[in-house]
Structure formats: C-alpha cells, structure tokens
Amino acid sequence: MEELFKGVADPVRREILSLLRLQPLNVNQINEHFGDISRQAVSKHLQLLEESGWIKIYQAGRERYGYLNKTAFYSLKEWLDAYLQWGEQSLENDHGVFLEPTAYEKGAPLTHPVMLQAMLSKDKEFDGLFYNAVRTTGIFCKPSCSANPKPDNVTFYLTRDEALKNGYRACKRCKP
Structure with missing residues (x-):
C-alpha cells in the first residue's frame, strides 16, 4: 500500500x-x-x-x-472501502468522521467512541443525548458546539444536571 x-x-x-x-x-x-x-x-x-x-x-x-x-486501482479501492462503504453513505450527512451504521442506534446506550466521534464531528443529532465537559475550562457543551476542546481534556455526561453537579458551568456559546 x-x-x-x-x-x-x-x-x-x-x-x-x-x-x-x-x-x-x-x-x-x-x-x-x-x-x-x-x-x-x-x-x-x-x-x-x-x-x-x-x-x-x-x-x-x-x-x-x-x-x-x-x-493497483482495485487495491486502493479495497483499502478505501473500509472507510467509505462504497455507495452506502450519503455525502449530505458528511460529518468528517465515519460512524459505522451499527455503532449507534437511537435509544441504544452511548459508548465513549460514539460520543467522541459525535463531538469531533459536531453532530447535532446527538444534542441532548449527552454533554461534553472540558476539565481545563470547567465548561460543558452540546456535542455540536463550535468550541474545539482537546479530546484528552473531555469528560462526557449523559445529563445536564450531572455536569452541573460535578462543578461545570454551561457554555455561553451553545447554551446547553
């Protein structure tokens, strides 16, 4: 390759x-x-x-x-297939990351990788399902917030109240 x-x-x-x-x-x-x-x-x-x-x-x-x-072209296509899932994904919903269709189904428990990908891609579909709190700033946001925290500094909470209880304040940009 x-x-x-x-x-x-x-x-x-x-x-x-x-x-x-x-x-x-x-x-x-x-x-x-x-x-x-x-x-x-x-x-x-x-x-x-x-x-x-x-x-x-x-x-x-x-x-x-x-x-x-x-x-050579088919070798490259095989390598790309793992990322693009040829013909299965619409470019309209391109969030810059690849969430596998089986990685999250509505109502299923959220896993750390799914929440991290949703935060990095600023996916609005996850707003209200969880919140990301940034340890270095003491602020919590919606997954779609325009802030760009370092992933190592982020803790995820499933409710707004959990984040508030742990000493975080609401973001003034996204107003979670």
Missing part, C-alpha cells in the same frame, strides 16, 4: 495517470504533454509509476507504451 501512495504523491504522476486513463500512450506522447519539465524527469516519473504498480510499460519494437494497471 505504501508504494501505491508513493506513486500518486506527486501531481505530475497523477497527471500522467489521467492521461493514460483515456488510452495507452507511448513515452513520446506523454513527454509532449509536459513541455515545462525535461524528458528525463518524465521518464523518472514513469519509472516510479511502474515500480509502484500504477502502470505497466509495453515494449513494441522501439516504442514503449504506458498503460494503467487495474490491479
């Missing part, structure tokens, strides 16, 4: 992949596209793309053709 990321780390290599997405090209055709960098630099990028598995080079007489290696 590390080699795949190394292969697409440079914008020139990503542009080469975009060119090859349309059709296989010989090395001269690829070079012509990059007028601002040397032929040797383009050749080094092609070599790195081949070594990292993104492309394959086919020798036809004196010509060398580059073409995409589907295996």
Whole structure:
C-alpha cells in the first residue's frame, strides 16, 4: 500500500495517470504533454509509476507504451472501502468522521467512541443525548458546539444536571 501512495504523491504522476486513463500512450506522447519539465524527469516519473504498480510499460519494437494497471486501482479501492462503504453513505450527512451504521442506534446506550466521534464531528443529532465537559475550562457543551476542546481534556455526561453537579458551568456559546 505504501508504494501505491508513493506513486500518486506527486501531481505530475497523477497527471500522467489521467492521461493514460483515456488510452495507452507511448513515452513520446506523454513527454509532449509536459513541455515545462525535461524528458528525463518524465521518464523518472514513469519509472516510479511502474515500480509502484500504477502502470505497466509495453515494449513494441522501439516504442514503449504506458498503460494503467487495474490491479493497483482495485487495491486502493479495497483499502478505501473500509472507510467509505462504497455507495452506502450519503455525502449530505458528511460529518468528517465515519460512524459505522451499527455503532449507534437511537435509544441504544452511548459508548465513549460514539460520543467522541459525535463531538469531533459536531453532530447535532446527538444534542441532548449527552454533554461534553472540558476539565481545563470547567465548561460543558452540546456535542455540536463550535468550541474545539482537546479530546484528552473531555469528560462526557449523559445529563445536564450531572455536569452541573460535578462543578461545570454551561457554555455561553451553545447554551446547553
């Protein structure tokens, strides 16, 4: 996986992949596209793309053709699938973190990881279900508050009264 990321780390290599997405090209055709960098630099990028598995080079007489290696793209897709759950999540509800559908069902007991993810993503759906109190400031907030406390300094309470009993005051921004 590390080699795949190394292969697409440079914008020139990503542009080469975009060119090859349309059709296989010989090395001269690829070079012509990059007028601002040397032929040797383009050749080094092609070599790195081949070594990292993104492309394959086919020798036809004196010509060398580059073409995409589907295996690399499927390897990357497999790795991403664990995070994106292809086709299952709507981008409308993108909170910047990935809560698995089974991680929380309404009415189920809240776990620390779910509360932490809800606080970090500022998820309004969790407002009123719990409160996050910041030990360093002595303030408690709704999960959707715009404050950005350090997660190590946060304690979670299921009720507003619990937070008040433990010496925290209500946030003046989110007014929990």
